[in-house]
Amino acid sequence: MPHCTRGGAVAATSGRGPSVAALLGWASRELAACGIPSPAREARALLTLACFGDRPAPSSRLSPFLRGRFRRLVAARGRGVPLPLLEGRTGFLDFELKVWPGVLIPRPETEGLAELAIRIALGLPPNPRALDLGTGTGALACALARARPDLLVLAVDIDRRALACARWNVAALGLESRVELRRSHWFSQVPERFHLIVSNPPYVARHEFSALPHEVRRFEARQALDGGERGLEALVHIVQKAPERLFPGGWLLLELAPGQGEDLIRFAQATRCLVETRVEKDLAGKERYFIGRCR
Numbered sequence: 001m002p003h004c005t006r007g008g009a010v011a012a013t014s015g016r017g018p019s020v021a022a023l024l025g026w027a028s029r030e031l032a033a034c035g036i037p038s039p040a041r042e043a044r045a046l047l048t049l050a051c052f053g054d055r056p057a058p059s060s061r062l063s064p065f066l067r068g069r070f071r072r073l074v075a076a077r078g079r080g081v082p083l084p085l086l087e088g089r090t091g092f093l094d095f096e097l098k099v100w101p102g103v104l105i106p107r108p109e110t111e112g113l114a115e116l117a118i119r120i121a122l123g124l125p126p127n128p129r130a131l132d133l134g135t136g137t138g139a140l141a142c143a144l145a146r147a148r149p150d151l152l153v154l155a156v157d158i159d160r161r162a163l164a165c166a167r168w169n170v171a172a173l174g175l176e177s178r179v180e181l182r183r184s185h186w187f188s189q190v191p192e193r194f195h196l197i198v199s200n201p202p203y204v205a206r207h208e209f210s211a212l213p214h215e216v217r218r219f220e221a222r223q224a225l226d227g228g229e230r231g232l233e234a235l236v237h238i239v240q241k242a243p244e245r246l247f248p249g250g251w252l253l254l255e256l257a258p259g260q261g262e263d264l265i266r267f268a269q270a271t272r273c274l275v276e277t278r279v280e281k282d283l284a285g286k287e288r289y290f291i292g293r294c295r
């Protein structure tokens, strides 16, 4: 989406300013002109945000203060700032996460990875241990810890901002006693072994980076997305090192991009330690998840 700098005026229908319905109509048109999908829905969400959670009636009027807030939010969204960043939060499975600028906003595909990981976690022996590599907001670590009360999770990231955001979410969800956060370059600070390792590492191929939507390229951390020349750098590193950190029979689950599965399975088989390797599809029918087990 191009950088959008519209500044259309909304007509005042009385001396008290335009009605909420007129403001919503204006905002929808502005957002549509900036290429925002579902502009009417997003306009309503921004209005609720501007009004601190209230949903004013269509015929009501906003105070100049709230109207100013609403206009600024619409302008920011028009420039491509993702809605979850404006709201400061996003939903993940059945819970809410705080999101911060520079920390990847969890995606629906990753909910699929979390569901697969939870299914496996529920079948593990008592007091199992899981590792979330590149935890970002802490989405996967929190989903796992919430799903199984005797599970201990170590969540690592190289990025201090991500760790701070994850720390916030872990505390807000009351999981401090079971989710440990640690700064680490993948396994470098992780000597322990685990029953389950899960990761959504950066996997965008360098040549595909420019094709990502403007709001992703401009507002999401490159470090969270850039997977090197073919997008496989982090994935291959994790597949090669994971067997040393898994208990026998332990599981490795990774998110990947369609088209990377076959290569990754080849790398996994070359380790001679990972067996039962396969790739599963996401809800959109695209190959998205690598699964393997430690011999």
Ligand SMILES: C[S@@+](CC[C@H](N)C(=O)[O-])C[C@H]1O[C@@H](n2cnc3c(N)ncnc32)[C@H](O)[C@@H]1O
Residues within 6 Å of the ligand: 104, 105, 106, 107, 110, 133, 134, 135, 136, 137, 138, 139, 140, 156, 157, 158, 159, 162, 184, 185, 186, 199, 200, 201, 202, 203, 223, 224, 225
């Ligand atoms: C695609 S994001 C995934 C975030 C989160 N797990 C999720 O699914 O929403 C990748 C994460 O890996 C982290 N990361 C990138 N390189 C890393 C490295 N060398 N070691 C550890 N974490 C890394 C990034 O900071 C980012 O938080």
